[in-house]
Amino acid sequence: MGVFSQVFTLRETKGDSLSYVGVLRTDHQPVTLTAFEQLADVTYDLITKGKHDIRFPVRQLRLAVTEAAKWFMGTSDTPLGSIHHSTLGPYFSSISVTSLRARLTSLVNQLLEAPADHTRAGEIIHNIETWADQIYVSQKELLLLAVQKQSPFSYDVITWVIGISELLNALSNALACPQHLEDKLRRHAVWLVSTLSWLPDDRESVIFAESYSITENLFEAASSGYQRECREFYDACKQLLLGWARKGGRYETGWGILETAINGLVALAIREGTPAAATVLKTEFRKMLAGEGAPPPDLRVSGATSLVRSANEFRHPDRMTLSKIEYALAQLDQTAVRTLILEMAEILAPNPPAQPQPGNGDPE
Structure with a gap:
């Protein structure tokens, strides 16, 4: 496809530190890695600091993450020392202690300790529910593309789907979880894990996924x-x-x-x-x-x-x-x-x- 770049900008008008500008280049992996680090940062900040309705920036951010991941999976990769795995890891890794999933796990553990009347905890849980709404759509795209390309990034997509689903379920049981969000969080978890039903059933794909x-x-x-x-x-x-x-x-x-x-x-x-x-x-x-x-x-x-x-x-x-x-x-x-x-x-x-x-x- 040659060299391409994409600039994503997200700004929050209320003054929270939610600005992001990243340049993604297929011939410049370190820049792309930095971009995904910032995408993970802005996602986490949006969830923890965002106030009022964050639905629009969440959708824009998800589009940025999905399109960037799809583009980068179009580059060549190797099973050992996978560039796909390491570059997309800041957002999707289930192994890194600094990835978005690791930070969300820590956040959810803190929210599980919050009392029932903790207003800010309830607001953050609401933000997580907003972020999780329709997330299965983009994850299905990434899953199918990763398996099609036989990319080691498939491991990250599979474990991310299951890990985030488990976090949503855990959060639905939190004392601070508003009652009207309990069913929504659980429904998002079901839809997200159900993306794995779309794994192809040809022999090569089955062996690869297993x-x-x-x-x-x-x-x-x-x-x-x-x-x-x-x-x-x-x-x-x-x-x-x-x-x-x-x-x-x-x-x-x-x-x-x-x-x-x-x-x-x-x-x-x-x-x-x-x-x-x-x-x-x-x-x-x-x-x-x-x-x-x-x-x-x-x-x-x-x-x-x-x-x-x-x-x-x-x-x-x-x-x-x-x-x-x-x-x-x-x-x-x-x-x-x-x-x-x-x-x-x-x-x-x-x-x-x-x-x-x-x-x-x-x-x-």
């Missing part, structure tokens, strides 16, 4: 929603996890997406602690398998075989594991875990090849 732990991230998001008693968000994440099991289960990916997602859904159902939860899971699973784009017969058999092997696996609650799904399963009643996993395997592929039974509760 390299950034989509299955584990969806499970973690569902767990967070359950703990915060955000039922609509929790149900949405379970549907996303089931949908990802369908997409991943259509291909031999090497990631074991189908059986890992099923194990995650089993853990969630057992954690609910009611027979109805397991019944609903099995019903939804049968419906998925009967629908369009379900896993083919041969992969159902291999998936069921893996599930039987998983059901018979010894899980000690103190065992070290990097998988949050495996850790969750290890903390639950092992008889219930084994029973439900075997039932899911039977639904997936009746009579899969037999696997050895665990012996006397001891690991093999």
Whole structure:
């Protein structure tokens, strides 16, 4: 595309320090990095210092962020030492302690400590709700573009979507949250996390997305929603996890997406602690398998075989594991875990090849 530049200017007339001028150049990465640092700064200032109706500057700022990110993703990148990742990081990183998400996390933690009658806390929560309104639209664009370009920035988009959703849910439970904003914050969280349903379902895209732990991230998001008693968000994440099991289960990916997602859904159902939860899971699973784009017969058999092997696996609650799904399963009643996993395997592929039974509760 050659050299291009874009100048964004935002000014707040009430005197708060909300002015920004940035020049973005595809041939000048340090300038672009500075621009995204300033975009993150002005966003944070707008949320924490903005008064009255901030809807218009929020929309202008979001447009600036989205267009700049899309343009920069048009530049070449490498998997190792990703320029996309480092340059867009000030706004989108989930790792940096100085990124916008990190600063918002700290802010939300402070707001959660505020009493119910804290006027300024209520105003800031209102600003966050305004900022989050319709944010899913731009995030969907960035997600699809990042995956299309196989950019390492995909990791940032995925974890940002889930992390910001969790912050919105947490904020909805704050004592200082005005009652009329509680449902709005939770609705924004549902819409935002639901952008992950738009992940492409071709084999290459599925393998690429799973390299950034989509299955584990969806499970973690569902767990967070359950703990915060955000039922609509929790149900949405379970549907996303089931949908990802369908997409991943259509291909031999090497990631074991189908059986890992099923194990995650089993853990969630057992954690609910009611027979109805397991019944609903099995019903939804049968419906998925009967629908369009379900896993083919041969992969159902291999998936069921893996599930039987998983059901018979010894899980000690103190065992070290990097998988949050495996850790969750290890903390639950092992008889219930084994029973439900075997039932899911039977639904997936009746009579899969037999696997050895665990012996006397001891690991093999």
